[in-house]
Amino acid sequence: MTAEHHRHLAMKSVEAISTWKACWPVWEVEILGRTNGLSDAKKIHELGDHLRDVFFATNTGNRDQGSLSGGGAGWESLVTWYLNLVLSGTNAVAMRQSKAVVPRTLLDATTISYGxxxxxxxxxxxxxxxxxxxxxxxxxxxxAKNLDLEIAKRIASIELGIIQCKTNWNDNAQIPMLWDMVYRASFGSATGIHIGKNGYNVSNLKRFTYSFVTVPSQKGPKMPNKPTQMAVKRVNNLTGGNYWGMATKNGVALSASEIFDRNFSSAFSKNIRASIQDAIDGKIGLFS
Incomplete structure (x- = not known):
C-alpha cells in the first residue's frame, strides 16, 4: 500500500462529519466551477486564494454559537480536503485531529504535560x-497499528506540520501564538512543563512546524488587514506561517496555496502544479 490508503482513511473521517455532509454539495459546485471540473492544475493550486469564497457559499448569516461551531468544523474539513487534493500522489497526508487517523506516535510526540x-x-x-x-x-x-509501528521506527525521517484552523481571526490569534511558543521552548524541570510522552518528542522529528489558517469570518473594517494590528502581529512569526483563504496580502497573511512550498515542499518530487497534473492524469488520490 501507499500513502493514498492513509489519505483515503483520513478523508473517510472527514466525510463522516455532519457539517461536511451538509455543506459539501454546495462547496463541490463552487470548486468544480473554479477549477474546470478539477481538471486545471493551476486553478486547483490557486484554489487556496478562494477558499473563503467557497466556505461562504453556505453562509446563512446565522451567528449563534451553534452555527459558529458548525462553521469551525466545516472550515477544518474544507482545509483538510484542499490539502489532500493538492497532496494527492505524494507521500504527505492531511488529517483532522482524530485518534482514528492520526498515528499514536505522532500524538505522543506532540503531547504537552503540565504537572x-x-x-x-x-x-x-x-x-x-x-x-x-x-x-x-x-x-x-x-x-493503523502497523503504520504507527513503522512511524515509531522511522520518526527521525518524518516531518509533521500542525495546522490550527479557525474561522475567526481576531478572537483566536493568541492561541496558535502561545502553542507555537510552547513547542519552541525548552523547559527546566522546575516548570513542570514537558513536551512528548512514551519516549517521543517533536525534537525527534525531521521537521516540525506550527501554522494558522483562518477564513477569516470578519468582513469589512473588522477584518485584520494591516501588519500593525495585534491579531496580525500575534501570528506573524509562527514556525509554519500564517495563512487565510484569500490571495496573499504582504505583511498580513499568505494564501493557503503557499503552505505547500513553505512547509511541505519535500513531499513533491517536481513542482507542485506538475505534481497535481500527474495526479489528475493518473486519477490518483482525491482525483480518483
Missing part, C-alpha cells in the same frame, strides 16, 4: 510527510 495533566495542542489539522522509502503496511488488516 500531572496531559493535553494535545489545539491542532485541528495535521500533515505528515513520509520519506520516499517509507514502508507502508502491505494490507488493510491492522493498517
Amino acid at each position: 500531572n495533566n496531559q493535553t494535545n495542542t489545539e491542532s485541528d489539522v495535521c500533515v505528515v510527510v513520509y520519506p520516499n522509502d517509507f514502508n507502508f503496511p502491505a494490507t488493510d488488516r491492522d493498517f
